Amino acid sequence: MENQEFEPKIVAFVCNWCTYAGADLTGTSRIKYGANVKIIRFPCTGRIDFMLLMKAFENGADGIIISGCHPNDCHYSTGNFHARRRWVVFRNLLNFSGIDTERIQFSWVSAAEGFKWADVVNNTIEKVRALGPYENYKKINVPTLFAKEDNNE
Amino acid sequence: MSDILINKVKQLLSDKAIDIFIGHGEGTGGRIRPIFVRTPEDAEQLIFNENCKQSWANYLLKPEVKAAGKIGMMATKHALRAMMQLASEFQIKDNEVLALYWDNNELKSSADFKEIEAYLASQNHDILPHEQEMIDKLNAMTTQERWDFWQKEYEKCIKCYACRSACPMCYCHHCAAEGNQPQWIPVASHQLGNMDWHLMRAMHLSGRCINCGACAKVCPMHIPLNLLTYNLITPIQQEFGAIAGMKHDATYALSTFKTEDKENFIL
Numbered sequence: 001m002e003n004q005e006f007e008p009k010i011v012a013f014v015c016n017w018c019t020y021a022g023a024d025l026t027g028t029s030r031i032k033y034g035a036n037v038k039i040i041r042f043p044c045t046g047r048i049d050f051m052l053l054m055k056a057f058e059n060g061a062d063g064i065i066i067s068g069c070h071p072n073d074c075h076y077s078t079g080n081f082h083a084r085r086r087w088v089v090f091r092n093l094l095n096f097s098g099i100d101t102e103r104i105q106f107s108w109v110s111a112a113e114g115f116k117w118a119d120v121v122n123n124t125i126e127k128v129r130a131l132g133p134y135e136n137y138k139k140i141n142v143p144t145l146f147a148k149e150d151n152n153e
Numbered sequence: 154m155s156d157i158l159i160n161k162v163k164q165l166l167s168d169k170a171i172d173i174f175i176g177h178g179e180g181t182g183g184r185i186r187p188i189f190v191r192t193p194e195d196a197e198q199l200i201f202n203e204n205c206k207q208s209w210a211n212y213l214l215k216p217e218v219k220a221a222g223k224i225g226m227m228a229t230k231h232a233l234r235a236m237m238q239l240a241s242e243f244q245i246k247d248n249e250v251l252a253l254y255w256d257n258n259e260l261k262s263s264a265d266f267k268e269i270e271a272y273l274a275s276q277n278h279d280i281l282p283h284e285q286e287m288i289d290k291l292n293a294m295t296t297q298e299r300w301d302f303w304q305k306e307y308e309k310c311i312k313c314y315a316c317r318s319a320c321p322m323c324y325c326h327h328c329a330a331e332g333n334q335p336q337w338i339p340v341a342s343h344q345l346g347n348m349d350w351h352l353m354r355a356m357h358l359s360g361r362c363i364n365c366g367a368c369a370k371v372c373p374m375h376i377p378l379n380l381l382t383y384n385l386i387t388p389i390q391q392e393f394g395a396i397a398g399m400k401h402d403a404t405y406a407l408s409t410f411k412t413e414d415k416e417n418f419i420l
Binding site for chain 2: 050051054055058071072078081082084085086087088089090091092093094095096097098099100101105106107108120136140142
């Protein structure tokens with residue numbers, strides 16, 4: 001394990017109408033980007049609950065990308081505006097409680113921006129690679145009722 | 154002060170202006186507890202002194218209290234702000250709750266939102282200096298130091314949810330913490346579940362917190378969890394110009410938006 005280079009796990013929460021289509025375009029345009037990213041498709045950025053970010057970290061993500069339509073470009077007119085306010089507040093809260101907001105990348109990627117999507121993903125991967133695994137979260141002790149088999153040895 | 158209050162409540166109850174009055178009463182060991190007065194005779198138990206700082210606003214929406222009829226309440230500044238915030242969330246109507254409050258040693262009574270707003274506008278609503286100091290201290294720390302600080306605090310949490318019960322803004326009939334499909338918050342009180350709970354609580358109260366501090370006061374483990382929501386008050390006010398509990402017709406900061414909202418972190 002130690003000799004291998006750390007490969008960050010990135011979870012991307014994207015909206016169906018812009019970024020998901022944009023990521024599709026990246027693929028059909030044959031643009032290569034990191035395979036570290038797991039894309040989860042949502043109807044709209046407004047649907048991306050802040051708790052999902054917590055759950056992503058809980059389940060071993062080292063970094064998170066959240067992306068949707070540009071302002072004024074939302075399929076549902078206002079979803080991304082609502083989301084933007086929520087992120088401003090949530091980012092503030094995460095920062096205050098000591099969660100590394102450097103690991104969370106917010107972006108607007110439209111369905112025509114295949115290149116931008118590849119850039120966002122690659123840059124995030126590099127940023128998180130430099131930060132290393134999210135040890136703080138991985139070290140959280142969750143006692144279970146039954147003793148876990150020790151697989152670390 | 155108590156005599157003026159008792160006479161006023163007696164009169165209100167005998168005039169049938171209110172059916173139930175929520176006020177401060179004597180608890181065990183010199184503590185203050187809420188009492189619910191329904192008859193003029195019971196009003197004798199009411200007290201009011203410098204220790205009566207508690208807000209009873211979280212009783213306003215309890216079905217068992219509402220069932221009694223028209224509610225009167227001894228209101229502190231925080232209780233009045235809670236009332237305004239509840240009104241803005243369509244939980245209480247104008248002239249539904251009669252609030253009694255002290256304005257320069259004069260007992261005033263009002264159920265009119267406009268009057269209460271005018272009174273609130275004349276008051277200072279800043280958070281306490283030692284709380285602001287603590288927030289500034291935390292904000293000056295590194296991310297890792299803040300993480301360590303809060304993990305140590307969350308570790309103490311026993312998930313009694315007293316913070317939720319005391320909060321006048323936590324009135325959902327079905328709290329997300331109890332939901333198990335999906336299970337957002339682990340039931341057991343371990344580090345992860347505690348952190349999830351406190352962050353979710355803070356986020357659900359962001360832009361709604363009226364900085365009454367009830368959550369931290371009732372916490373049996375003395376977690377300074379009020380700081381989580383207090384810290385969000387300034388940015389929300391600065392970024393969105395919204396302040397909770399000052400206007401009965403205010404819009405919740407996170408349920409609205411402006412196309413020109415600013416942010417500096419989205420690519």
